[in-house]
Amino acid sequence: MADALVTAEGLGKTYGVTNPTRALDGVSFEIDDAEFVSIIGRSGSGKSTLLNLVGLLDTPTDGSLRLDGHDAASLDKDGRSHLRNGLLGFVFQFHYLLPEFSVMENLTMPARIAGKPADKSEGAFVEELVEMLGLEGLSKKGANDLSGGQKQRVAIGRALMNRPRIVLADEPTGNLDTENTEAVYELFRQFNQQWGTTFIIVTHDQAIAQRTDRIIEIRDGRLVQDVRNTYGKPVAMLGEGLPGR
């Protein structure tokens, strides 16, 4: 049997030495290509910690992680950078755009980091992306001259720029109103279905979680629930991890 795209085994993370915090403890799961997964749980339960480990931004204190056949523990810093750039895409709660650069430059930054001449050979793809994101006519604007929703759409485009197989999103709609939240969800779904990109979305938003195919719940650093969405009675299965609306 072929490796899953993401395999976590007994993943654990302890912060601090003198005053240690066990943020994540013995988390195991497998995520395949083209999955559309949400991670839910109370504030402080360890969701971001888990996502940062999967995103190779942080290193686990115990357990193992395999990404697309790579053992995370055996990667050096450049190897991790390389995978973050090519295999992974990130969307954060804060858009994290670079204010010194234009919309187009921000969008194509991952390609530039990869050493691709973004504007030329990737032109058609970038054009398609811009259209899908509804950013036509904004390319030349400064990253700071956009609305919150527009900024987040640029960030999403940036996450997809190098056509990663996995997009990790940590509360991507945390700062957005309902309308923009809906737009982000629709974009994620569209890319997931069109390109088979795997999405792992940490969210507090019940409405979003309910519309993902698989829901992983973290409580006090442990994985307490990992269910397929039957789209029939999801809320009942989600337990108390979701704040009520």
Place this chain on the structure above:
Amino acid sequence: MLSLRIAVRFLRTSPVQSGLIIAGIAVGIAVQIFVGSLITSLQANLLNQTIGSASHVTIVAIKDGDPVTYSDLVKKTVRSSSLVRTVVPVRTVTAVFTKNTQNVPLSVTGGDLTNLDTIYKLTARTQRGRASLGNGEVMVGKDFADKYAVSPGDRISLNLPRQAPVNLRVSGVFDLGSSAANARSAFTGSGFAQRALGISSDKYSAIQVQMTDPFESKAVVADWQGHLKVQGIKVNDWQVENKDLLSALASQGSSSYMIQVFVLVAVALGIASTLAISAVQKTRQIGILKALGLSDSAAGSIFLWQATIMGVVGVVGGIALGLLLTTGFTLGTAKSGSGFPIVVQPSFIAISAGIGLTVALLSSVIPTRKTTRLDPIEVIQNG
């Protein structure tokens, strides 16, 4: 080169900060070029005034006042050295010029005009009349001529020791660049001085020698001293006779270096602190770029590029400013009449530029290390 592009963008999006650093480098380099060249030119000028038209190495008799024989051995010794620029045997006699009730001592140097020119540049320095040291002719200095109303063509009477007064015709008036020399020295032909001193034709008061490099005199003097001691001859070194001047020049030189070093240190500290602040301000951006996969080395080189760009622009601006300052100074002092030209050595500019670039690069070490080591998680976790 993504790092270079990011560096340029960072610089352009904080123009005030970049401008201040570039101005800092430029001012530092300009001060260095100006102060360095000023002191070097000042010293060269002073040195030229002191020994430009004077003997560097002088061969005289051991006994004061005795003539020295320009023997074959002396000729051979002096000519054997490639460091010698010119050899001028002279006869010097002290004469007294009398005007009304005043008695004015004049140091009369007798020699061959073409030969004397190689040290004293009499022909070039003749202000009035013409340079000529024929029989019965004398050249006097400007200050002497002005003070005693002597003009070319006039006859002056000189009293010589143990001899009857002699009448000489003034052929020209020179300016040696020093009023002391212009008031007290006079030149005549070789024969006049020989007769005045009553010595034979192979004897002179002194054999004056100029070197191609005056600072080479020490070794030459030691060498000749060894060869010529037996002849009752001694060899004098201008460096020994001008010890005080030379040590003053040396300490002036080292204080010039001190100024330059401190200016550069101040500039380096300025750049280093501004770059460090800039690195802190860009921490978020660097963290984001690293999260997107920018490698540590590429991130680190952003500030190296910034320092290089600002260093190059600052150095070029500094050279321009430095040349402007030196030219301005030269023109300004030329107007007041007391000046001398500041000559900026190309090699000094090159050294300055090299130092400026090195200083800029060195001051980027801390920000470069900081950005290289920055862990993107620090930025991502803290929002």
